[in-house]
Amino acid sequence: MSAATHAPTTTAAPRSDGRATRRRRNLGDLPAALVFVLPATIGFVVFLLWPTLRGIWLSFTDTTAFQAGGFIGLENYQRLADDPVFWNAFGVTLWYVVLNIGIQTTLAVLVAVLMHRLTRSMVIRGIILTPYLVSNVVAAMLFLMLLDYQLGFVNEVIAALGWDRVMFFGDQSLVIPTIALVNVWRHVGYTALLVFAGLQTIPGNLYEAGRVDGASELRMFRSITMPLLRPYLGLVLIVTMIGSFQVFDTVSVATQGGPANASNVIQYYIYEVAFSRGYDFGYASAMSVALMVVLATISIVQFRLTRANQNDMA
Amino acid sequence: MMRKTAPMALAGAVALALGACSSGGGSGSGGDGAGEITYWLWDSNQLPAYQACADAFTEANPDTTVKIEQFAWDDYWTKLTASFVGGSGPDVFVDHLSKYGEFAAQGQIVALDEMIERDGFDTGVYADGLIDPWQYDDGSVYGLPKDWDTTAFFYNTEMLDDAGITAEELWAADWNPDDGGTFEEIVAHLTVDANGVRGDEDGFDPTNVEVYGLGINPNFEETGQMQWANFTGTLDWDYLDTNPWGTQYHFDDPEFQQAIDWFYGLAEKGYAPAAGVFSDETPTQLGSGQVAMGTNGSWATGSFMELDGVDVGIAPGPVGPTGERASLFNGVADSISASSDDPEAAWQWVQFLGSTDCQDIVGEHAVVFPAIPESSEKALAAFDEKGWDVSAFFSYEEEGRTFLPPITLNAGEVNAIASVAFEDIYLGNTEASSLTDANEQINTVLQK
Incomplete structure (x- = not known):
């Protein structure tokens, strides 16, 4: 490291000199800064920026898996507008996100508040996080077996209780709720932990004050916890919702989009178009770009609505 | 949870795949050992039979070994496509009538006519109607029949x-x-x-x-x-x-x-x-x-x-x-991938697969009916020996009608x-x- 790093800034140097020193010092930090920033930057450019730009370009071409294509203008986007399967996939995905995020967030807040107010046990925190350690694919296979109509443990229990068996993955109206709940099971602990981290920033004396004033737990939840949790919840919502829109692995393992497109979510449809039905990279890219636009819009709107960048504690 | 956003991830995969395609352009098979060719099939029941064929092949051709890889039907075609795009496909693979047209159109599999003619390979040994559908609309043959099913x-x-x-x-x-x-x-x-x-x-x-x-x-x-x-x-x-x-x-x-x-x-x-x-x-x-x-x-x-x-x-x-x-009436066949780095050895293997030597071995395993009628007879005998009456599958040929699956682009x-x-x-x-x-x-x- 250069000597400039340790340049004295203590004495009453003339103003202009001081500015020069600072500039020199900044330059002196530059090599070190670059060393730290470069790996991430290379990763960002190679794995995010370049593929994104390339994906956007591909969406205007008729590239296939086997052949580089030429520019075809907005043709892929016109096709997208007229493609009933895409719009079905869009609707299916939205329904999934609403169920998944709605249930997951509610449960996560509940679990986090219980952890916050009732126990400090690390063991319980660990247990709550356990499902998150199971990979999506394994979780999907596990539930596929558990929920099987004929042989699944869950249906055996249902039948033993004298009720009708349930086609969790085979019924068109149940398949998306089922997939949503499988993923809630897997993610709720992690989301709860994020919320829990937010809860820990709320000073305990507020609750003490509340209790002195005779407020019930419910009242304290409404008037203390929720308002102060808002920025954290806002960020958690944005992050989980982006993840939720990308649901793919559970569908790919459990239903392959079926029965009859009832669980054909956008990501799965994109994958199919690119790699199994038409090898149509151009159209698949166009759908990916559309999804990116939707996600960006939702994130910005959510960010604004929840004022996730402002904290009421400040 | 903080995953890359989806479009980017996909675009990334696409870009990588294309990159590999343009640079690799056929650098060859999954197995890279000298004189090793890779062979893909989807039916796990047939794996032992073809492993026996591969062993017999290596015995006759000591410098070439065959590495067999098996993937279930659902993954098979996706994997195959991805491997073509990446230029790392198998040298030889089991091909299906409903799929090969697209591969032929895209130049991903090899026309066999020249090699058939050069080596005087007799394509007349197969049961009637088995090789015809493997003639693509450019007039070339893209697969040698291995078995048939009803x-x-x-x-x-x-x-x-x-x-x-x-x-x-x-x-x-x-x-x-x-x-x-x-x-x-x-x-x-x-x-x-x-x-x-x-x-x-x-x-x-x-x-x-x-x-x-x-x-x-x-x-x-x-x-x-x-x-x-x-x-x-x-x-x-x-x-x-x-x-x-x-x-x-x-x-x-x-x-x-x-x-x-x-x-x-x-x-x-x-x-x-x-x-x-x-x-x-x-x-x-x-x-x-x-x-x-x-x-x-x-x-x-x-x-x-x-x-x-x-x-x-x-x-x-x-x-x-x-x-x-x-x-x-469906018949699968063996095709040679255009990205094979040793098409000659691949052709030797395909010829062996399409010969009585291998098809007899397959027949004796009693899993499928080989494309060559004599070998099919052996299969029938092997099924009989197990006490399995499979005459129903032959009944259409004898007293009914068989038809091809729809073959299109x-x-x-x-x-x-x-x-x-x-x-x-x-x-x-x-x-x-x-x-x-x-x-x-x-x-x-x-x-x-």
Whole structure:
């Protein structure tokens, strides 16, 4: 490291000199800064920026898996507008996100508040996080077996209780709720932990004050916890919702989009178009770009609505 | 949870794949050892037979070893496509009639004519009609036939006995799309509800069935091979205007649609399980004891015969309105990937696979019927030796009709449209008349 790093800034140097020193010092930090920033930057450019730009370009071409294509203008986007399967996939995905995020967030807040107010046990925190350690694919296979109509443990229990068996993955109206709940099971602990981290920033004396004033737990939840949790919840919502829109692995393992497109979510449809039905990279890219636009819009709107960048504690 | 956003991830995969394609451009096979060629197949039942072939091949050609890799059908084609894009495909792979057109059109598999002619390879050894569909519309042959299959009905012999139906009656069954003929009568009689009432008796409760007369495979395909092809094949109807390489599908034919409504309608009558009841194919369905009879291909014979506690017999499809029984007749073949780094060795292996030497070995394993008739005889003998009567699969050739699966370009997209259309009917969302719309979509795809 250069000597400039340790340049004295203590004495009453003339103003202009001081500015020069600072500039020199900044330059002196530059090599070190670059060393730290470069790996991430290379990763960002190679794995995010370049593929994104390339994906956007591909969406205007008729590239296939086997052949580089030429520019075809907005043709892929016109096709997208007229493609009933895409719009079905869009609707299916939205329904999934609403169920998944709605249930997951509610449960996560509940679990986090219980952890916050009732126990400090690390063991319980660990247990709550356990499902998150199971990979999506394994979780999907596990539930596929558990929920099987004929042989699944869950249906055996249902039948033993004298009720009708349930086609969790085979019924068109149940398949998306089922997939949503499988993923809630897997993610709720992690989301709860994020919320829990937010809860820990709320000073305990507020609750003490509340209790002195005779407020019930419910009242304290409404008037203390929720308002102060808002920025954290806002960020958690944005992050989980982006993840939720990308649901793919559970569908790919459990239903392959079926029965009859009832669980054909956008990501799965994109994958199919690119790699199994038409090898149509151009159209698949166009759908990916559309999804990116939707996600960006939702994130910005959510960010604004929840004022996730402002904290009421400040 | 903080994953890369999806479009970026996909675009990344795409860019990487394309990059690999443009730079690699055929750097070769998965196995890189000197003199090693990779061979892919999808049927795990056939793996031991082909491993035996590979060993025999290496014995005769000591400098070449064959590395066999097996992937289940569902992953097989995706993996294969990805490997083509990445330039790392297998040297030789088992190819399917419904898929190879696209690979040939994209230049991903090798035309074999020159090598066949150069080495004087005799393509006349194969059973009639097996090699013809492997001639792409550019006139070249892209695969050497390895085996053939037909489909038939596997039944639980005990249930047939209990119902008082003889195997002869089942063999003699007739069918029509109006009332299903004696075939439907048999299916109805095989069906038993929770109170022990049979499907054709008074008081039968179709909502509470204990044994279904006919199982339905959860395989929705444009070929209908695993579901309705044994029935529609007996109509005066074919999939396409010309097969192979037709451009007009015939799913809009009223008689065909009637047959489809009849077929999936069996579920409403309680004679067949409703959509979603079984997520596995008919071997599992029969094995569960809840299904008396189900369609499957000759390749699945072993899976049925080895079922625990269920004794299985095989009967051919019923005789239909044309007065004949019918089955889809499919033959798979071996193709050489264009990205093979040792096409000569690959060709040697393909020749060996297509020769009596290998096909006899396969025949003796009693898993499939080899493409060469003498080897097929050996297979028949091997099946007999196990006490498995597989004559049903030969019956179409002897006293009926066989037909090709629909062979077109853009088969992937055709399959995507057709599979949803047929499943929608099974689910009861719509009737077979909706196939007219699907047919239009498919024909649009074929015009591309």
